[in-house]
Amino acid sequence: MGYIMPKHPIQTSSLLLGFAVFSVVSLLLWLATFLYGSFYYSYMPKATFSAPVHYYYRTNCESSTSFLCSYPVANISLMRNKKHVLTFGQAYRISLQLEMPESPANQELGMFMIRTTCFSRDGGHVASSARSSMLRYRSNLLRNLGTMLFLPAFLTGVTEQKQVLEVELFSDYTDDPYAPSDTAVIEILSSKVQIYSSELYIHAHFTGLRYLLFYFPVISALVGVSSNFIFLSVLFVFSYMRLLLRIEWKPEQVRGGQDNTQLTAHSILSLAAVHECV
Structure with missing residues (x-):
């Protein structure tokens, strides 16, 4: 029958101490990570935001010479899940991306204006801007050479004869905390412009601590x-x-209190004895 040596009390206490230290360190590390994550997600705004832009216009024209009676206009909501997309005090760059065909109408159009207006919830005017844009110029020779070079891609539908324009609407837009922007109205001041699709992009311009946290x-x-x-x-x-x-210190304070009580009682008895002798 073999002899099993019992565990030494020192080894058991060392294991318990090591487990306690490991548990405390893990708990503190988890709390530190949780506090940093909470601060990051509450302090850092959303870096980018994009929304499709769908234009509408009136077609009930009194004149038969023009099919469009108004300029293309689009309303974009700046709310997501009942919360404002723009953070108060944060600067943003707002731009509009236009995908336009290289059609003769757009080539003859030349420059056109884009007007943007931001409104608050009660319909108040918050900010506005007006920017111009146009298609990049390409000569007839260059267009013909490009058509011949990419003819297989054009025939198969892999690519199209179009240009993508990016127009900066606001370079440094800061939302007003007293009248935050809820909607943005984009109007293209031309009834002859032709657009495949359009997208609104909002990029946050971080500075200071937010710059370090993001980059x-x-x-x-x-x-x-x-x-x-x-x-x-x-x-x-x-x-x-x-x-x-x-x-x-608690037992020593109790012992000191008992000594003081005994000393006080002895002093009282001594004073009483002296008084009787007198």
């Missing part, structure tokens, strides 16, 4: 989590030391 996310996360972990660790150590000191 250096790994370094920012390491610094933020480390700072939170150090702060929580120091707070935990001080709290633990205070608890230990309170437990160690």
